[in-house]
Every structure is written in structure tokens, then in C-alpha cells.
Amino acid sequence: MNTFKRLKEFYWPFKRFFIISILTLLAVTGITVVYPVILQITIDTVVIDQNFHLVPYVSIGFLLLMALKGVAVYFHQYLGDLFGIKSVFELRNALYRKLQFLPFRYYDNARTGDLMSRLTADVEGFRFFLSFGCAQLINLVMLVGLSLGIMFFYSPSLALVTLAAMPFLVVTVYRFDKKVHPAFTSIRKSFANMTTKVQENISGMNTVKSLSKENYEIGRFDDKNNDYKDKYIYTSGIWARFFPVMELIGHVCVVVLLGYGGWLVINGQLSPGALFAFFSLIWYIIGPLMNLGFIINMFSQSKASGERLLQVLDEKEDVFDKPGAIHAERLDGHVEFKNVTHRYDSEDELALKNITFDAPPGKTIGLIGATGSGKTSITQLISRFYEPNRGEILLDGHRLEDYSLKSVRHNIGVVLQESFLFSSSIKDNISYGLPDASMDRIMDAAKRAQAHDFIMDMPNGYDTILGERGMGLSGGQKQRIAIARAICIDPSILILDDATSAVDMETEAKIQAAFKEVMKGRTTFIIAHRISSLMHADEIIVMDNGEIVERGTHDELVNLDGHYRRIYDIQFKDRNMFLQEAR
Known part of the structure; x- marks a missing residue:
């Protein structure tokens, strides 16, 4: 649980949603285990003792309980989802904020696809357990606990016999978790590798097509996809080996219940209604315990996701403001x-x-x-x-x-060799470093960078929306917009x-002439x-x-x-x- 403890700051502020959701779940579970009691009363009191005048009361009581359960289920599910959604909203913001302040040293080795996988698939994997898996685990404990309580009330000896196989189930679940958690960690890494391959391929599509390497890229993706498939198949194999064992243990309990319970009824030590109630209650135990593998599966995925998220959150920021840092406007x-x-x-x-x-x-x-x-x-x-x-x-x-x-x-105004433009308007790209810049200042920066003329020739001028990474502009045009962006903040350095590596000699001469004016005093x-x-x-x-x-x-x-x-x-x-x- 160390992973969940370390991520507590993101979900614990919303604990009220979780607590209310669990309280309503307790009501749902309580109403659920009342069904077998109603069944026992119906068989022993109404049918066997022939008190048929109680049928309307039993029916109405049953319908009221169903209506109450429906309301409780609504609040449980809604508040549970609200708890998970609000928690990962804060977590996702924290991850994105962390990525903004991580040093260049981190990005020297980081892969875009892997980071995208952490902010999407891993965050959602963690949310799913918060919203659903955790509640299912609590529901399992409450349902099994209440069912056992009623079973002990009816017949302690039959309850003990039924529980005899439970230690074997605990050992099986423990071994399952030991094998499935590393497998899901491996799946997460493989998925990140596949995502990275897709991202790199799309970003470098011009190079792929210009060298006719489509089939080569298909082969490389096939390798990543195969690795992902093989790891999932291996994990499915773990599930396939352990789930039938857990199911077999559950059915052994049913056989023991029917054999020993029937003997108790024959000898007058247990009423027929209580045996029927026992039969329903044992499924309230077997069902959740058979689903325990699914919950452990979900928990393992969530834990693996949480560990990958913590790897980002734990990264050191080696470039940061020191205490008492000087704040200078100019x-x-x-x-x-x-x-x-x-x-x-x-x-x-x-x-x-x-x-x-x-x-x-x-x-x-x-x-x-x-x-x-x-x-x-x-x-x-x-x-x-x-x-x-x-x-x-x-x-x-x-x-x-x-x-x-x-x-x-x-x-400091920086113009890099490879200009990066955002998928927004030309105006927004130029004023990115100074969002409040006036239109006159933006246009002045563009003119100095020899970009104003070609911008005005575009359909919407400065409001023209650029494609991803400036798609639709030539290399020289992108570079001149990047130069205008640097000029717009009026830097000292x-x-x-x-x-000017991506512009022709004539444009370079124009930009150099403009730079002579721009560089004065800088x-x-x-x-x-x-x-x-x-x-x-x-x-x-x-x-x-x-x-x-x-x-x-x-x-x-x-x-x-x-x-x-x-x-x-x-x-x-x-x-x-x-x-x-x-x-």
C-alpha cells in the first residue's frame, strides 16, 4: 500500500465523497444480505407454518428494500466516480506541472510516448481503482463479513465447516498477486514503448515517406505490438491458471454446505428455510471471493500505474529558485x-x-x-x-x-535552430512570451523579423491558425515567426x-539587416x-x-x-x- 500512501495528498482532500459513498455501499450491502433472511422467513414462517396472510407484508417489505437499495446504489456510484475523477484531476495537474519544471537533463533521456502514456493510461488506471476497485474491495469485506455473521447466527457448526477451505483461497490469492503485479508493470512499460513508436512515426512521417520506409516502420511497430500482445497473453495465462483454482475452492464450499447442511436439516438441527438462506449466503461469499482475483488484478494495475506516476513526481528539479532569489524586471x-x-x-x-x-x-x-x-x-x-x-x-x-x-x-530571447510553433494563431505564437502584447507590438516584431508581408498574404493574416508544429509554413517562414516571438518580449539578451539556417540567402540578408536594428542595446x-x-x-x-x-x-x-x-x-x-x- 506504500504507493497509495505516497499519492494520498491527491485523493484524501476529497475523502468526504469516498466516505459517503462507502456509507451508502454499507446500506446496499446490508440490504443485500437481508434477502436470504426474507427467504428464510418466507419458507419457515409463511410456507411451512402456513401463515399466508403475511405474503402481502413480506412482498411490500421486499419492494421497499429494493427501492431503498436503488437509491443507495445511485449515490454510491455517483459519489465514488466523483471521488476518483476529482482525485486524478489534481494528480494529472500535478504531473503536468512537474513536467513543466523538470530540467532539460530529464528530457535528454525521456521519451514523449512514454510520458504521454503516464499522463493518460496510467492516470486512468489509478482512477479506476479509486472509483471502482477500492469500493469493490470494501464491499467484498463487508458482504463476506455480514454473510458470515448471519450464517453463524443460524448455525455456527455449518459456518465453521464452510470456512474450512478459506485458508487455501487466501494462499492462492496471495500467490496470484505476487505473479500478476510484475506482469502488469511489464505491460505498462510495453504499452509506453508502443505509444512512443507511434508518436515518433507520426512526427517523422516526412522522412519515412521520402525514403520509402513504410514497410520498415510497419515491421518496427509490429515488433512493439507483438511484445505488448505477448506480455498480455502471459498475464492472461496467470489469470487462467489461478482463477479456476479459486473457483474450485468456492464450489467445494457449496458441496460441503449441501452435504452437511442437509444432514442438519434431516436431524432437525436446522430449519429448511435456514438451509435455503445458507445456500444464498454462501454465494454472497463465494461470488465476491471469486471476484477477488479481478479486484487483485485491478489493484495490481493501479499499483503499477501509481509507481510509474511516482517516478515522474519524484524526479529532482536541479534548476530552481534559491531562497531570497533576485527578482529583476529589466x-x-x-x-x-x-x-x-x-x-x-x-x-x-x-x-x-x-x-x-x-x-x-x-x-x-x-x-x-x-x-x-x-x-x-x-x-x-x-x-x-x-x-x-x-x-x-x-x-x-x-x-x-x-x-x-x-x-x-x-x-532572454531565444531563437533555436529548429523552430517550434504551437497549434494556434500566428498572433498567439508571436505573443507567446508576452500574452498581453498589443497588436502594434506584435506587428512591429513581425516586421523586424521580415515576417509581416507573408503573414498578411495568408487567408486570415495574424489570426491564421497554424497546423501542428507550424504545418503549412515553409522552414524559413516558421523561423521568422520564431524570431518575431523572441523580439516581441524585448529581451536584454x-x-x-x-x-537563419532555414532561410535563403536573400531572406537571410534582410533578417540580418533587421537584426542590426534589433540588436542595438542588447x-x-x-x-x-x-x-x-x-x-x-x-x-x-x-x-x-x-x-x-x-x-x-x-x-x-x-x-x-x-x-x-x-x-x-x-x-x-x-x-x-x-x-x-x-x-
């Missing part, structure tokens, strides 16, 4: 790195090695180097997506971690991570593979294997026979040859 944007060393995982190589540089307010810093050289790592540390292992990063003279996360990120970091994108920077930092190997202006670095010059020669070789031939 920063100057002075960034300093002092001997910063960073690695993403303890088993990874160092991503940055003793990085030191100074970026005064309003200056433009270019970052260039091969893939994996550490360029993006620098900007991710500035945004506090990760914390450095050693060294310190200063922002306006204060350690970066001394500021609140909101203060830091509200003052602007980070352009290969921001500290700007430009990550680029094209030298043309950063040759105007105040300082260019050349990265290699996590280290700064060269730094200086474009002209200074071109005159050095180093990394930058080699990149320059490669990129401008064809152009220079063309110019020479033209001459």
Missing part, C-alpha cells in the same frame, strides 16, 4: 563566464572546459565551431537550462543562480542559435555555421572540443592561420574562384 545583459566547466551526465565527456569570456551590455558575440564543440552549451547555461559543474556565470555582476528563473528567462549571442551570419560581431569565439581556441573580430581571425581561417576558406572558396574566373 537587466542590462552583462554576461561573464569565469572558468566554466560543464558536462551533461557523469558518464559523458566534458562539454565545456574552463570557458572564460566577457560580453558587455549591447555587444554581439559570435560563436562558431564544429558540431558538438560546445557552442549551444554556452547559451544553454546562460538561460539556466543546466547548471555548470564548476566555475561561475555572472549576469550584471551577480551570480546567475542568484536571480529567479523567471527574471533570467524573461530577459538575444540568443540566435543558427537562427547583448546578442549568435551561433552560426555561416561566417556571413556573424562576421559583423564585436567578438567571435571559435570553439573546438569544448574549448575556446580562438577569439577576435572577423578581420583579426581571418588574418590568423587557424580554425576560423580554414572555415572561411572552405565557405568562400567557391565564391572567390567564381570572382577570379569572372575577372
Whole structure:
């Protein structure tokens, strides 16, 4: 029960619904076990003693009990569902909230399909036990307890004989739970793997079709689907082995009841009506106990789901606001790195090695180097997506971690190499970082990003609804909207991570011209593979294997026979040859 105890904070605030539901269930169970008593009275008092004038009273009493039971069942089911629904509403919100604040380190290894499975299938699995399974378990205990009480009232000896097989049932149920719980945990993981495969396939459908890999993807999904099927079949096998044993134990009880109970009636130690009542009551015990496997099944699924949910809730947030964090509305944007060393995982190589540089307010810093050289790592540390292992990063003279996360990120505008747009209007996408932005501000940001003209050419202009991930726009158009989104928040620091890689040379020239105006008064970091994108920077930092190997202006670095010059020669070789031939 440890899993349920740890998730108590989500369902216990709504305990009143659960308690009232259980009270009404107690009424339902009480009325249910009265039926055999009415049967005993009818047989012994009305039929055998020939008191037929009692028939109307017995009938009316029976109908009233049925009506009362119907009302009690309604409140039990409604309040039980309300308890489960309200509980998982809070749980789902907590999970989603947790996902928003988990560090990038978590998402480096997390799979989208697996997370979606936890927020949907696992949450629903946990809810189903809260709404239905838990009540069924309590109902089983109450129904068996009350039935046994009446049986002992009629005949203690017959009740004891009937209970003789119960220890065997307890052992069987215990062994069943030991085997079925790991099986359901395995099913949950397999389902998450299958969901992840579907999500990846749909996201990468352009690549699949462009390489004619449809049959290959069908095969990969078939493997995941087969694994899910095999695990379910294995679990069904466990159920198939244990359920007949539990059923057999129940029927042994019936045989013992009929044999010994009949002998008691023959010897005058038990009335015929009491034997009939006993026969009904034993099914009130056997039925729930035969369903005990189903309840254990449900409990195991719920427990497995709860464990997977706790795995998310227990994740550590290693990037967070410290006590007394500085809340700054506007920063100057002075960034300093002092001997910063960073690695993403303890088993990874160092991503940055003793990085030191100074970026005064309003200056433009270019970052260039091969893939994996550490360029993006620098900007991710500035945004506090990760914390450095050693060294310190200063922002306006204060350690970066001394500021609140909101203060830091509200003052940083980021345009990533792969632009992500939401399935909403263009206007909402541009103003995402500043929802209260005026239309004039939104349009001004779009104009600076060279996006206004193509937006106005669309059917509904700025109110045009975009498809998933900006479907319907070219790569360059998506990137320009992302640039407008960064400009709209009026950041002190602007980070352009290969921001013009998806646009043509003519559009890049227009955006660069617009950036010259936008970057005035802002500290700007430009990550680029094209030298043309950063040759105007105040300082260019050349990265290699996590280290700064060269730094200086474009002209200074071109005159050095180093990394930058080699990149320059490669990129401008064809152009220079063309110019020479033209001459």
C-alpha cells in the first residue's frame, strides 16, 4: 500500500465523497444480505407454518428494500466516480506541472510516448481503482463479513465447516498477486514503448515517406505490438491458471454446505428455510471471493500505474529558485563566464572546459565551431537550462543562480535552430512570451523579423491558425515567426542559435539587416555555421572540443592561420574562384 500512501495528498482532500459513498455501499450491502433472511422467513414462517396472510407484508417489505437499495446504489456510484475523477484531476495537474519544471537533463533521456502514456493510461488506471476497485474491495469485506455473521447466527457448526477451505483461497490469492503485479508493470512499460513508436512515426512521417520506409516502420511497430500482445497473453495465462483454482475452492464450499447442511436439516438441527438462506449466503461469499482475483488484478494495475506516476513526481528539479532569489524586471545583459566547466551526465565527456569570456551590455558575440564543440552549451547555461559543474556565470555582476528563473528567462530571447510553433494563431505564437502584447507590438516584431508581408498574404493574416508544429509554413517562414516571438518580449539578451539556417540567402540578408536594428542595446549571442551570419560581431569565439581556441573580430581571425581561417576558406572558396574566373 506504500504507493497509495505516497499519492494520498491527491485523493484524501476529497475523502468526504469516498466516505459517503462507502456509507451508502454499507446500506446496499446490508440490504443485500437481508434477502436470504426474507427467504428464510418466507419458507419457515409463511410456507411451512402456513401463515399466508403475511405474503402481502413480506412482498411490500421486499419492494421497499429494493427501492431503498436503488437509491443507495445511485449515490454510491455517483459519489465514488466523483471521488476518483476529482482525485486524478489534481494528480494529472500535478504531473503536468512537474513536467513543466523538470530540467532539460530529464528530457535528454525521456521519451514523449512514454510520458504521454503516464499522463493518460496510467492516470486512468489509478482512477479506476479509486472509483471502482477500492469500493469493490470494501464491499467484498463487508458482504463476506455480514454473510458470515448471519450464517453463524443460524448455525455456527455449518459456518465453521464452510470456512474450512478459506485458508487455501487466501494462499492462492496471495500467490496470484505476487505473479500478476510484475506482469502488469511489464505491460505498462510495453504499452509506453508502443505509444512512443507511434508518436515518433507520426512526427517523422516526412522522412519515412521520402525514403520509402513504410514497410520498415510497419515491421518496427509490429515488433512493439507483438511484445505488448505477448506480455498480455502471459498475464492472461496467470489469470487462467489461478482463477479456476479459486473457483474450485468456492464450489467445494457449496458441496460441503449441501452435504452437511442437509444432514442438519434431516436431524432437525436446522430449519429448511435456514438451509435455503445458507445456500444464498454462501454465494454472497463465494461470488465476491471469486471476484477477488479481478479486484487483485485491478489493484495490481493501479499499483503499477501509481509507481510509474511516482517516478515522474519524484524526479529532482536541479534548476530552481534559491531562497531570497533576485527578482529583476529589466537587466542590462552583462554576461561573464569565469572558468566554466560543464558536462551533461557523469558518464559523458566534458562539454565545456574552463570557458572564460566577457560580453558587455549591447555587444554581439559570435560563436562558431564544429558540431558538438560546445557552442549551444554556452547559451544553454546562460538561460539556466543546466547548471555548470564548476566555475561561475555572472549576469550584471551577480551570480546567475542568484536571480529567479523567471527574471533570467524573461530577459532572454531565444531563437533555436529548429523552430517550434504551437497549434494556434500566428498572433498567439508571436505573443507567446508576452500574452498581453498589443497588436502594434506584435506587428512591429513581425516586421523586424521580415515576417509581416507573408503573414498578411495568408487567408486570415495574424489570426491564421497554424497546423501542428507550424504545418503549412515553409522552414524559413516558421523561423521568422520564431524570431518575431523572441523580439516581441524585448529581451536584454538575444540568443540566435543558427537562427537563419532555414532561410535563403536573400531572406537571410534582410533578417540580418533587421537584426542590426534589433540588436542595438542588447547583448546578442549568435551561433552560426555561416561566417556571413556573424562576421559583423564585436567578438567571435571559435570553439573546438569544448574549448575556446580562438577569439577576435572577423578581420583579426581571418588574418590568423587557424580554425576560423580554414572555415572561411572552405565557405568562400567557391565564391572567390567564381570572382577570379569572372575577372
